[in-house]
Amino acid sequence: MNTTQLKQWLTELAAVIADNRDELSKLDQALGDGDHGINMHRGFQAVLSELPNIKEEDEPAALLQKVATILISKVGGASGPLYGTAFLRMSAACKGKQTLDDETMVVALKQAAEGIAQRGKAAPGEGTLLDVWSTVANEAKETGMDWNQLEASAREGMEATKDMVVKRGRGAILGEQSVGHIDPGAVSSYYLFKTLCNTMKAGE
Amino acid sequence: MNTTQLKQWLTELAAVIADNRDELSKLDQALGDGDHGINMHRGFQAVLSELPNIKEEDEPAALLQKVATILISKVGGASGPLYGTAFLRMSAACKGKQTLDDETMVVALKQAAEGIAQRGKAAPGEGTLLDVWSTVANEAKETGMDWNQLEASAREGMEATKDMVVKRGRGAILGEQSVGHIDPGAVSSYYLFKTLCNTMKAGE
Amino acid sequence: MKKLVNNPDVVVDEMIDGYLKAFPKLVEKVEGSGRALVAKQSLHGNGKVGIVIGGGSGHEPAFMGYIGRGMADGVAVGNIFASPPPQPIVEATEAVNQGNGVVYIYGNYAGDIMNFGMASDLADMEHDIKVESIIVRDDVASAPKREKEKRRGIAGEFFVTKVAGAASARGDDLSEVVRLTNKANESVRSMGVGLTPCALPQTGKPSFVLGENEMEIGLGHHGEPGVEKGPLQQADDVCDRLIDDILNDGDLKAGDDVAVLVNGLGSTTQMELFIMFRRVEQRLSEKQINIHRSYVGNYSTSMEMGGCSVTLMKVDEELKALIDAPAECPLYAQYE
Amino acid sequence: MKKLVNNPDVVVDEMIDGYLKAFPKLVEKVEGSGRALVAKQSLHGNGKVGIVIGGGSGHEPAFMGYIGRGMADGVAVGNIFASPPPQPIVEATEAVNQGNGVVYIYGNYAGDIMNFGMASDLADMEHDIKVESIIVRDDVASAPKREKEKRRGIAGEFFVTKVAGAASARGDDLSEVVRLTNKANESVRSMGVGLTPCALPQTGKPSFVLGENEMEIGLGHHGEPGVEKGPLQQADDVCDRLIDDILNDGDLKAGDDVAVLVNGLGSTTQMELFIMFRRVEQRLSEKQINIHRSYVGNYSTSMEMGGCSVTLMKVDEELKALIDAPAECPLYAQYE
Ligand SMILES: Nc1ncnc2c1ncn2[C@@H]1O[C@H](COP(=O)(O)OP(=O)(O)O)[C@@H](O)[C@H]1O
Ligand SMILES: Nc1ncnc2c1ncn2[C@@H]1O[C@H](COP(=O)(O)OP(=O)(O)O)[C@@H](O)[C@H]1O
Ligand SMILES: [Mg+2]
Ligand SMILES: [Mg+2]
Ligand SMILES: [Mg+2]
Ligand SMILES: [Mg+2]
Known part of the structure; x- marks a missing residue:
């Protein structure tokens, strides 16, 4: 994976978020304050407008760090620091590499998930976006960077949040009543991995 | 007309106002602030609860003055002082009489209408309750206390407000647009005369 | 209509009860009265001219919230959207009278x-109190300039009360308080827009009907019909309409100073009011009219009505001093 | 949803713009920042402990309206219902830092x-500013007592900010400001009820759905689900439910003193708030709990949401002095 592919991915992700922002906000209404789509859209539109400034020869780590900074400064709320941290950790794991090999990507995903867990004081199984990130990171570690497989595990992580009692974020107040709702952050994270897999499969 | 009849009248009037209060408020919504029914109901319920304290042998003037005081102090708004003044003037015209003869009643109505005009700085034809009071007072002066005739003229005065450009009260702001709406104060005044005529006809 | 009330027939009495219990150090009821309230500091017998305000309720914090140091001394509280009867007005007048006259301010x-009017006659005849009345007519939407005497009083009454209260607080005599209050009243103009209705607790009926995407320019503070219905526009365009009508009516010119009030009618958010204020400031600064002091918030509501009004009062040096004077009321306070 | 806005994507920026232009003598933007505002009086270099507040917008007058003398020094303004990012928080921190530490207060x-949290790390690492954070958790509806650390912060943050601001204004040092602010935070409890939703300008969708005659107890300040939906009751019954839950949670007893805040969520009228306050006072006086000072109004809204919350803070002599201290902010002022 190189900077061009990263740009492709982020472009597609911004488009998918834009198309689905009302759905994301609606999901957030059931568990939170109904703005997750607005927040993600604001952040990824800002990312999108930064992309033309990124050159092919820039390191992936530089782009990932830029994305992290933009998300942290533009998104706010809970998802801003969480997504920001994920990109920051991925950037750190990719430092010094012009092309990211599978091994690097496995490590990057693992560290991203760990970063989210730390930042959110969260654990897998608590019905948040971490459930997608940790499922994908584990899958990558176990079976390698098989994009079809990773997309499936992202979806699995997302769908699993439906049956969970939410323990973090605004939904935590609901206790048992949070069961039956998919977590909005898990859905946006699924889109993130789905578009990543698309991009990578197209390049194969 | 004596104190017993006055009490009968006021009892029936309070009931008719109670039954029609929503309609009166609704009429007031088109031209004003939608509270005329509430105001009149508040006032005449207060009158109603005073009636048991009035003895048969009390002079009509005393009761009329009491009604005036209650209306002025309970109704507020525009209709409170106007109705209050009308009853005050009627009381003054009836002073010293145990039974009101036709002549007294003619004078009482005339002075009530004049009192309203003064208090409201209003003239007939300006689309207010005065149009009912002045029509009835004129009719009484011309053809005497014929109750059927007086009820008809009250209705006429009320209906005439529909075609008038309102010049007084909240409706005045509307100018030409006030045409087509019956004035709520004219309707409550019509009820006043209708119930008065009913009471008097029943006693004949 | 959903409201947190007990019995709709006694909302005003329960409101007053709560108000007095919330601010026992600042306000009290006139003894024996149900609806006449006075500011405690006004009862000190310092010889000040008394200021009595009032009107129907439903406009909170107006009018009852505006009794206190530097504002009015007494208030008569009517039923919702219904003027108080003479009695509480007279009671308030008697209570705040310190022998040097009383000024009434009302819409x-x-x-x-x-x-x-009846109250001032009674105060004069029965209690020998000299009363002067100032009738506020700031709503430029409610009648053309040549029929200015017909205009309704809306949010501008806040400024008129502020000027009267500050003048009387510093010890001006009756004729001076009246002169200044009249000057404020002549200098103040407002214009409003309504978006969503309010409902009287007793009827539960919306005070007017507008389409999903409609606004009404010049709507009255009690839901009385306005001058023009039309599609809801962007805040800046709505603001321009209000400002233009105010400017066209008055004589403001480059170099003048104004006090500005962007007033919310009830359910319009402070965020929207600041967006409106932003445009007011842009328009005035284009015209080199200087904003001396600003007020943005719910100063005179129509229960939960949606919408707002813009008020401008031209201020010279003497009005500036009065607008800037400190004020301490239960529902409004400012430092110099 | 009808709103007086221009472009829904920039409502917060336009609001801030209007706010700064309305109160140029009191507040200003941190240079180069979009979303960090400071009170002008806080920049005098008198060595006071800095107080920085903030959170998502949509709660006006909270939080931006509460910077000024006797309250907070700086505020970071987030998007609607979204925490501000670290940057404006750090900017506000730097601007108000006078070398003696800064206290963050947030929900x-x-x-x-x-x-x-990220901002305080940055302030420490990059600017060598000592920051202490106080996290407000007053909403008793949002978690049982044994999970107190989960509770949301709602209107009670006003009292916590008042205490911190007054302590820092009189020159208390960092540890004393923190001790007192923590004490206020431990002593404050709130409980709310929602009647009608608000809508984000960008989605236009109601934040929750309730039936024509339903209310929701414990509804969050951003429309997050509450603990119980049920038919709308009379104000006194609703109030009893809120008060009972607050009293059952705390340790208030006969002879104690409290500060009370009846807070409107946006479109609930002041009349209704006073009717609610009336009942609060009845219930407290039954229990011989003394009301030291009362606040009734829109102190922390959820845009145009309908409903209210009741907040009680137990006050001893030192908290009383801080609650009574003067305060002068653009959207709130009180005299001693
Ligand atoms: N402590 C946490 N740990 C992990 N994820 C969290 C945490 N808090 C919130 N989230 C995630 O953030 C999402 C909500 O994001 P968003 O709606 O943008 O922010 P906010 O809750 O501030 O409105 C949730 O759906 C959840 O996935
Ligand atoms: N100046 C006036 N002269 C005569 N009648 C008036 C005047 N002003 C108002 N009215 C009458 O009062 C009625 C309105 O009464 P009401 O709704 O109870 O009071 P308010 O207008 O204060 O809400 C009008 O319908 C009209 O008949
Ligand atoms: Mg959210
Ligand atoms: Mg009316
Ligand atoms: Mg009325
Ligand atoms: Mg949010």
Whole structure:
């Protein structure tokens, strides 16, 4: 994976978020304050407008760090620091590499998930976006960077949040009543991995 | 007309106002602030609860003055002082009489209408309750206390407000647009005369 | 209509009860009265001219919230959207009278004129109190300039009360308080827009009907019909309409100073009011009219009505001093 | 949803713009920042402990309206219902830092905790500013007592900010300001009820759905689900439910003193708030709990949401002095 592919991915992700922002906000209404789509859209539109400034020869780590900074400064709320941290950790794991090999990507995903867990004081199984990130990171570690497989595990992580009692974020107040709702952050994270897999499969 | 009849009248009037209060408020919504029914109901319920304290042998003037005081102090708004003044003037015209003869009643109505005009700085034809009071007072002066005739003229005065450009009260702001709406104060005044005529006809 | 009330027939009495219990150090009821309230500091017998305000309720924090140091001394509280009767007005007048006259300030509505008029006659005849009345007519939407005497009083009454209260607080005599209050009243103009109705607790009926995407320019503070219905526009365009009508009516010119009030009618958020204010400031600064002091918030509501009004009052040096004077009321306070 | 806005994507920026232009003598933007505002009086270099507040917008007058003398020094303004990112928080921190430490006060929300947490790390590491954070958790509806650390922060943050601001204004040092602010935070409890939703300008969708005659107890300040939906009751019954839950949670007893805040969520009228306050006072006086000072009005809204909350803070002599201290902010002022 190189900077061009990263740009492709982020472009597609911004488009998918834009198309689905009302759905994301609606999901957030059931568990939170109904703005997750607005927040993600604001952040990824800002990312999108930064992309033309990124050159092919820039390191992936530089782009990932830029994305992290933009998300942290533009998104706010809970998802801003969480997504920001994920990109920051991925950037750190990719430092010094012009092309990211599978091994690097496995490590990057693992560290991203760990970063989210730390930042959110969260654990897998608590019905948040971490459930997608940790499922994908584990899958990558176990079976390698098989994009079809990773997309499936992202979806699995997302769908699993439906049956969970939410323990973090605004939904935590609901206790048992949070069961039956998919977590909005898990859905946006699924889109993130789905578009990543698309991009990578197209390049194969 | 004596104190017993006055009490009968006021009892029936309070009931008719109670039954029609929503309609009166609704009429007031088109031209004003939608509270005329509430105001009149508040006032005449207060009158109603005073009636048991009035003895048969009390002079009509005393009761009329009491009604005036209650209306002025309970109704507020525009209709409170106007109705209050009308009853005050009627009381003054009836002073010293145990039974009101036709002549007294003619004078009482005339002075009530004049009192309203003064208090409201209003003239007939300006689309207010005065149009009912002045029509009835004129009719009484011309053809005497014929109750059927007086009820008809009250209705006429009320209906005439529909075609008038309102010049007084909240409706005045509307100018030409006030045409087509019956004035709520004219309707409550019509009820006043209708119930008065009913009471008097029943006693004949 | 959903409201947190007990019995709709006694909302005003329960409100007053709560108000007095919330601010026992600042306000009290006139003894034996149900609806006449006075500021405690006004009872010190310092010889100040008394200021009595009032009108129907439903406009909170107006009018009851505006009694206190530097504002009015007494208030007569009517039923919702209904002028108070003469009695509480007279009671408030007696309570705040310190022998040097009393000024009434109220909006130009038939009910208020009649009731305050009767009260001032009674105060004069029965209690020998000299009363002067100032009738606020700031709503430029409610009649053309040549029929200015017909105009309704809306949010601008806040400024008129502020000027009267500050003048009387510093010890001005009756004729001076009246002169300044009249000057404020002549200098103040407002214009409003309504978006969503309010409902009287007793009827539960919306005070007017507008389409999903409609606004009404010049709507009255009690839901009385306005001058023009039309599609809801962007805030800046709505603001321009209000500002233009105010400017066209008055004589403001480059170099003048104004006090500005962007007033919310009830359910319009402070965020929207600041977006409106932003445009007011842009328009005034284009015209080199200087904003001396600003007020943005719910100063005179129509229960939960949606919408707002813009008020401008031209201020010279003497009005500036009065607008800037400190004020301490239960529902409004400012430092110099 | 009808709103007086221009472009829904920039409502917060336009609001800030209007706010700064309305109160140029009192507040200003940190240079080069979009979303960090400071009170002008806080920049005098008198060595006071800095107080920085903030959170998502949509709660006006909270939080931006509460910077000024006797309250907070700086505020970071987030997007609607979204915690501000670390940057404006750090900017406000730097601007108000006078070398003696800064206190952050914010509500217990994952977003605020992460963003303020990152900001305090940055302030410490990059600017060598000592920051202490106080996380407000007053909403007793949002978690049982044994999970107090989960509770949301709602209107009670006003009292916590008041205490911190007054302590820092009189020159208390960092540890004393923190001790007192923590004490206020431990002593404050709130409980709310929602009647009608608000809508984000960008989606236009109601934040929750309730039946024509339903209310929701414990509804969050951003429309997050509450603990119980049921038919709308009379004000006194609703109030009893709120008061009972607050009293059952705390340790108030006969002879204690409290500060009371009846807070409107946006479109609930002041009349209704006073009717609610009336009942609060009845219930407290039954229990011989003394009301030291009362606040009734829109202190922390959820845009145009309908409903209200009741907040009680137990006050001893030192908290009383801080609650009574003067305060002068653009959107709130009180005299001693
Ligand atoms: N402590 C946390 N740990 C992990 N994820 C969290 C945490 N808090 C919130 N989230 C995630 O953030 C999402 C909500 O994001 P968003 O709606 O943008 O922010 P906010 O809750 O501030 O409105 C949730 O759906 C959840 O996935
Ligand atoms: N100046 C006036 N002269 C005569 N009648 C008036 C005047 N002003 C108002 N009215 C009458 O009062 C009625 C309105 O009464 P009401 O709704 O109870 O009071 P308010 O207008 O204060 O809400 C009008 O319908 C009209 O008949
Ligand atoms: Mg959210
Ligand atoms: Mg009316
Ligand atoms: Mg009325
Ligand atoms: Mg949010």
